[in-house]
Amino acid sequence: MGKNNKMVKVNKEKKIIEELKEIVGPKNASNEPWVLYIYSKDSSIHEGQIPGFVVRPGNVKELQEIVRLANRTKTPVFPRGSGNALWAAIPPKGSIVIDTARMNRLLKVNKDTLNCIVEPGIMWAELEGLLHKEGYKYLVSPGNYIGASVGGHIASHGVGPSSSIAGNQGDCVIGLKVVLADGTLLTTGSAAHPYHPEHFARYTVPYDLTGLFVGSEGTLGILVEICLKIEKLEKAVRFAIYAFKTYEDGCQAALEFRETQFRLVRLMIDQFIPGRRARYSPEAEKVVATTYPITTIVGFEVCHESLADPQLKVLQEITARNGGVDLSTLDPMVPKNAEGMWRETGIGHCLRFQYGVRTLLPMIIPFGMEAKFFFEKGIEITKEVQKKFPQFVYSDAGNAFSVDRHYLSGFMTWYDESDPENWADAKEAMHMFQERGWKNGWTPYRWGTEWNSYLKTIHPYYDILKKLKKTLDPNNIMSPGILGLGGKGGR
Amino acid sequence: MELEKWRKEIYGCQRCGWCKASTYLDQGIEKICPVREYYSDGFWEHFFSRGKMAIARGVLENRFPLTDDLAEAIYMCSTCGNCEVHCSRNYAYYTLKFIDHKNNRNVEIIEALRALLVEKGYGPMKNQLLLTQSVEVNGNPWQQPKTTRTRWTRKLKIKDLNKEKARYLYFVGCTFAYDNNINFVPPKAVGLLNAANVDFGILGTQEKCCGSILKRTGSKKLFVKLAKENIEQLNSLGIEALITNCAGCYKTIRNDYPEVGKLNFKVMHVTELYEQLIQEGKLKFKKEIAKRVTYHDPCHLGKHSDFYDPPRNVLKSIPGIDLVEMYPTREHGFCCGGGGGLASGFRDLATKVGVAKLKKALETGADILSSACPFCYQNFLVALGNMEAKITFKDVTELLADSVIGS
Numbered sequence: 001m002g003k004n005n006k007m008v009k010v011n012k013e014k015k016i017i018e019e020l021k022e023i024v025g026p027k028n029a030s031n032e033p034w035v036l037y038i039y040s041k042d043s044s045i046h047e048g049q050i051p052g053f054v055v056r057p058g059n060v061k062e063l064q065e066i067v068r069l070a071n072r073t074k075t076p077v078f079p080r081g082s083g084n085a086l087w088a089a090i091p092p093k094g095s096i097v098i099d100t101a102r103m104n105r106l107l108k109v110n111k112d113t114l115n116c117i118v119e120p121g122i123m124w125a126e127l128e129g130l131l132h133k134e135g136y137k138y139l140v141s142p143g144n145y146i147g148a149s150v151g152g153h154i155a156s157h158g159v160g161p162s163s164s165i166a167g168n169q170g171d172c173v174i175g176l177k178v179v180l181a182d183g184t185l186l187t188t189g190s191a192a193h194p195y196h197p198e199h200f201a202r203y204t205v206p207y208d209l210t211g212l213f214v215g216s217e218g219t220l221g222i223l224v225e226i227c228l229k230i231e232k233l234e235k236a237v238r239f240a241i242y243a244f245k246t247y248e249d250g251c252q253a254a255l256e257f258r259e260t261q262f263r264l265v266r267l268m269i270d271q272f273i274p275g276r277r278a279r280y281s282p283e284a285e286k287v288v289a290t291t292y293p294i295t296t297i298v299g300f301e302v303c304h305e306s307l308a309d310p311q312l313k314v315l316q317e318i319t320a321r322n323g324g325v326d327l328s329t330l331d332p333m334v335p336k337n338a339e340g341m342w343r344e345t346g347i348g349h350c351l352r353f354q355y356g357v358r359t360l361l362p363m364i365i366p367f368g369m370e371a372k373f374f375f376e377k378g379i380e381i382t383k384e385v386q387k388k389f390p391q392f393v394y395s396d397a398g399n400a401f402s403v404d405r406h407y408l409s410g411f412m413t414w415y416d417e418s419d420p421e422n423w424a425d426a427k428e429a430m431h432m433f434q435e436r437g438w439k440n441g442w443t444p445y446r447w448g449t450e451w452n453s454y455l456k457t458i459h460p461y462y463d464i465l466k467k468l469k470k471t472l473d474p475n476n477i478m479s480p481g482i483l484g485l486g487g488k489g490g491r
Numbered sequence: 492m493e494l495e496k497w498r499k500e501i502y503g504c505q506r507c508g509w510c511k512a513s514t515y516l517d518q519g520i521e522k523i524c525p526v527r528e529y530y531s532d533g534f535w536e537h538f539f540s541r542g543k544m545a546i547a548r549g550v551l552e553n554r555f556p557l558t559d560d561l562a563e564a565i566y567m568c569s570t571c572g573n574c575e576v577h578c579s580r581n582y583a584y585y586t587l588k589f590i591d592h593k594n595n596r597n598v599e600i601i602e603a604l605r606a607l608l609v610e611k612g613y614g615p616m617k618n619q620l621l622l623t624q625s626v627e628v629n630g631n632p633w634q635q636p637k638t639t640r641t642r643w644t645r646k647l648k649i650k651d652l653n654k655e656k657a658r659y660l661y662f663v664g665c666t667f668a669y670d671n672n673i674n675f676v677p678p679k680a681v682g683l684l685n686a687a688n689v690d691f692g693i694l695g696t697q698e699k700c701c702g703s704i705l706k707r708t709g710s711k712k713l714f715v716k717l718a719k720e721n722i723e724q725l726n727s728l729g730i731e732a733l734i735t736n737c738a739g740c741y742k743t744i745r746n747d748y749p750e751v752g753k754l755n756f757k758v759m760h761v762t763e764l765y766e767q768l769i770q771e772g773k774l775k776f777k778k779e780i781a782k783r784v785t786y787h788d789p790c791h792l793g794k795h796s797d798f799y800d801p802p803r804n805v806l807k808s809i810p811g812i813d814l815v816e817m818y819p820t821r822e823h824g825f826c827c828g829g830g831g832g833l834a835s836g837f838r839d840l841a842t843k844v845g846v847a848k849l850k851k852a853l854e855t856g857a858d859i860l861s862s863a864c865p866f867c868y869q870n871f872l873v874a875l876g877n878m879e880a881k882i883t884f885k886d887v888t889e890l891l892a893d894s895v896i897g898s
Contacts, residue, residue: 027532033555038536038545043506056534083536084508101534125512147508147579357505418502 013052016073020055020096023065028056028102039097043084044450045359045415045427051078052094058102060177060185060224067222068183070096070477076487078479079218081120081152084144086360087448089156089217092481098222100151106130107225113200115174116230120151120223136230139166151223156446157215159403161342164264167404170214175199177225178213181473186221188213199227212468217448218479219486220472234301236308237265239338240315243292244324247271247372247398250294253322255368257298258402260318262311266299266342269407271375271398284331292325297338356393357417359426361433362410363442365400371407374442375400378409381436385411389429391422397437408445411437452484493603493711494547500596501547503580510540510574510597521819522847523577525826526567526833529843537564540574540597547600550607562613565605569844570598570707570831572794576822598795601831605709615708616836623710626717630699631665641695643667643674647681650692652728659684659691659764660730660756662744664737665700666865673868679892680736680761686895687773689764691734697724703739703791706747708832715751722752732757734764736888738864739830741798742791760792762802762863762887769808776894779811784890785857786814787848787871788824789864802863802887809894815855825851827862829870845874853882863887 013031020029030036031053040048052075057063070077078091079098091097100121107117109131116138118127124138124145131137142153142160152158157170166172175189188209190201202210213221244250250269257267272293280288288295298315302308316326328334365374378397386394392413400407411433415426434451438444444451456462462484469476469485481487494501511527522528527539536542543565549555575595608614615623622632630637643663650657661684663677684691699721705714721744725733733756735741745758768774784806792798799821806814817824828834828844849871852860860871860882871884885893 032558032560034546034549034558034561035535035537037549037554038542041506041545082508084506099534099536104534123512144507144509146512357503416499416502418498 012073016069016075016096017053019069020053020066023069024055024057024062028058030054039080039083039099040091041083042086042089042448044086044088044090044448045357045423045430046088046090046450049090049093051091051097053096054099055096056099056102060103060179063098063103063222063224064179064183064185066096066098067179067181067477071182071475074475074477076477076480077222079120079151079155079222081149081155082123082147084147085152085156085446085448086362087156087444087446088450089448089482092479092487100149103224109134109136109230110198110200111136113198114230115199115227117199117225117227118150120149120154120226122150124148124150124153131230132233135233137233138228138230139172140169142169150226150228154214154226155223156217156448158446159408161268161401162265163403163408164258164267164401165262165404170211171404172229173210173214174202174227174229176210176213176223176227178221179224180221181475181478185224189227191227217446217482219469219482220478222478232303234263234265235303236305237299237301237339237342238308238312239266239297239299239335239342240312241327241334241338242296242298242315242319242324243272243288243327244294244296244319244322245292247294247375248369249322249324250296251369251372251375253318253324254296254371254402256318256322257296257315258367258405260311260314262300262314263302264298264300264402266297266338267402268297269371269375269400269402270295270297271379271396273396280327281331281333284327284334287325287330288327295327297341299339299342356414358412358414359430360410360412361430361437362408362445363437364403364445365407365409365442367402367405367407371400374407374409374440377440378411378437378442381433381440382411384436385429385432388432389425392426392429409442410445447483449481449484452481455484493606494551494600497547497596497600497603498551501544501551501600504541504544504548505579506541506545507579508541509577509579512577522825523573525569525571525573525828525844525847526840529828529847530567530840535564537561538567540578543568543601543604544597547604550604557608557611557613559613562608563616565601565608566614566616566619566708566832566836567840568601568831569790569826569828569833569841570601571790571826572598573823573826576794602706602709605707606711607709609709609711615710615832618835619704619708619832622704622835623708623713626700626702626705627713631669632700632704633665633669635669637696640665640668640698641693642669643677644693644695645678647678649681652692652694652730653697655692656729657690657692658731659689660725660728660733661691661693662701662733662735662737662740663693663698664735664740664865666739666869667737668698670865670869672872673865673886676736676865676868676886676888679896680888682896683765683768683774683888683892687768689768694724699724701737701740701743703743704832706743707830708836718748718751722748722754726755728756730756732759734759734761736761736863736865736886738789738791739866742795746796760798760801760863762805763798765805765887765891766801769805774891774895776808776810778894778897780809780890780894781811782858783813783815783856784859784861785817785852785855786887787817787827787852787860787862787867788821789862789867790826790830792863793824794822802861805887805891806861809890811894812890815857817851817855827867827870828874829864829866834866834870841870842873842877845870846878849874849878849880849882853880857882859890860884861887861890
């Protein structure tokens with residue numbers, strides 16, 4: 001860069017940081033190199049990118065002013081929740097990272113309309129604690145509910161192991177307030193009514209603009225207020241693990257479990273892998289390992305204790321009809337262990353960080369009998385990748401949890417980021433998973449920049465996304481590059 | 492660079508954010524990081540563990556220059572280790588049983604970063620430098636002369652291990668020896684040991700600082716020099732065990748000294764010995780202490796040394812004491828705010844954390860908050876001075892002495 005251009009750039013950066021500090025206070029904005037480095041990465045396998053600034057607004061007004069400043073100076077912005085995305089949600093170089101951590105309040109609990117209103121930076125675990133005190137709960141617990149923020153999960157339309165009946169996080173959103181690229185504050189849903197600006201219904205004013213922003217990953221606007229559905233805390237839960245001989249039997253049983261319309265809080269299908277998952281008594285494990293290797297973990301909640309046992313009986317009948325066994329008959333601890341796993345954290349299946357840093361490519365597959373093809377294909381793909389990269393520990397793709405009427409599955413491996421060669425190989429392994437998964441119909445769950453080149457091949461879908469982007473963000477300041485919109489980079 | 496030693500652990504940070512979680516409902520945990528929760532700007536990434544691990548990684552990769560602000564971020568930490576305990580790497584697949592946090596090295600990484608900052612002239616913090624210099628000059632961090640180290644003995648007759656032999660060395664530590672607010676505790680410990688006819692002695696004015704403050708604040712070279720001198724001195728005594736009622740000295744001598752040199756004696760906390768003496772019938776209770784008591788686990792004893800039961804067993808043995816647990820407790824217990832240089836570097840923050848912990852104690856309905864560490868004692872006294880609370884603080888030694896010897 002020429003000397004003059006460099007001077008102009010430095011002066012521009014100086015002006016921006018001064019203005020940011022004026023908006024949020026000197027302690028809430030920084031462009032110190034060490035601070036920028038910390039905010040350059042998410043939790044994915046991908047390298048980070050150094051932003052230009054990090055700013056922490058404390059309220060909507062400050063956030064609007066930041067966006068207006070960004071628009072004026074044509075500086076990209078990148079809204080950040082908890083920073084633990086797994087899909088290359090990486091700030092553009094030189095951008096203003098808007099850290100929503102200070103906007104972390106539960107604003108209101110509406111018991112009459114069964115919803116709560118929160119700011120985006122509140123953590124799910126914190127929200128759970130606050131709602132529980134009132135006797136309520138939110139519906140979908142994300143995989144990392146301990147570390148994740150509400151805003152980030154909504155902006156990337158997340159799911160969680162408790163999505164079995166509740167569906168996607170987006171299905172649980174009633175309305176939003178969003179700061180658009182020009183600083184305008186948009187209200188969606190019933191709260192847009194000028195004479196009764198309250199969140200209680202989603203599909204009121206025309207177009208589902210709530211749906212437009214859920215899953216937009218910061219490319220169209222920044223979520224500043226979220227209205228979520230809540231329910232009363234359950235009166236009782238029941239858990240069971242049923243094991244089947246084949247994926248065919250297991251998938252059919254899972255479909256029938258879903259067809260009962262019981263309030264499922266967990267429906268997970270899994271292939272037994274010896275030595276990896278010690279959760280049964282030796283007797284039960286022997287049966288699973290030799291004869292019934294496909295297990296389904298099922299949990300449901302009831303609003304009255306008297307409903308629990310009859311519903312459990314129905315599930316047992318479905319199991320027997322599909323040639324399966326109820327593992328609690330072999331190991332009485334099974335229901336307690338399964339429930340314990342659900343209660344202790346929302347994650348369950350994603351940990352094992354003892355093996356190294358985890359990279360996860362979560363992908364969506366259909367429910368019902370079609371899932372059988374995907375599970376078997378997933379295992380085949382994993383074996384193929386494992387053959388080329390035998391040094392990694394893999395979780396095969398033969399497991400998934402249900403999200404209403406589809407499954408969330410995916411490919412996982414663990415690698416060592418301190419070893420550059422190991423890290424590079426892991427990236428290639430994930431690339432193989434991506435390519436083969438995509439070609440076999442696996443749908444990416446969240447996109448970031450990781451799936452840019454794939455998204456660009458979907459027409460006219462991608463063309464419409466570009467048009468929306470151009471309309472709502474003509475200066476291309478909202479997370480350029482994410483979803484392959486308005487920027488370079490990504491896969 | 493010492494930081495290189497922890498490369499794998501630094502790069503092993505998954506960036507999941509569990510170290511900042513405020514509520515971990517089903518495990519019964521609340522706050523994780525005292526700085527993140529109680530510092531007004533605590534929600535910056537660098538004020539909790541994940542951000543500090545990122546800094547460590549950036550330092551290894553030479554990504555940015557060191558600065559005073561970066562140093563402040565690294566020093567703004569009580570090194571309690573709660574982040575280590577709650578790290579998602581601790582959890583076994585599927586069973587989600589908490590297994591072990593020994594593979595996490597967050598505290599050591601932070602200490603290594605501090606050592607680097609000191610080496611490069613960015614540390615320690617101003618007030619901590621005074622303490623460090625005092626250790627070098629006076630053999631204690633409190634800027635007190637060596638000669639007054641034995642002021643607490645108040646003409647008590649105690650064996651001088653510089654001249655005689657004994658089974659145990661009672662290592663008093665600088666804080667209990669010099670702090671007038673709490674230097675009544677060592678005489679009580681002596682009273683208990685005498686009551687049980689324990690063969691022990693002290694080093695008197697020849698006792699030097701264990702060096703904990705040096706290690707925690709990054710003066711690594713000074714620490715190693717001091718540790719070597721102390722090891723040589725302590726090894727020459729011919730003792731079976733060193734006993735101390737300072738959690739910091741306990742952790743430093745037991746866990747950190749072996750990296751510098753071999754010890755030819757065991758290291759015990761006094762509560763361990765008290766427990767043993769009570770079981771052997773050598774300590775007899777004369778007075779009932781009819782109080783509800785709750786026990787705070789000092790981080791250096793609890794999280795860092797897996798030492799939870801002896802102090803509780805001692806308290807439970809005292810007739811009349813109704814021991815209740817705070818929530819959360821043991822390895823999940825929240826820091827008092829007094830350790831890791833936080834009190835000397837960031838006094839206000841340390842007080843806020845101490846007040847927060849006191850509120851936890853008050854929730855139990857306890858009359859007395861007890862612990863087994865002089866730094867916790869100091870910080871709780873400051874915290875008590877900042878709030879109206881119907882609770883007093885007493886060390887385990889005090890309560891035991893009250894019952895066995897009388898006030």
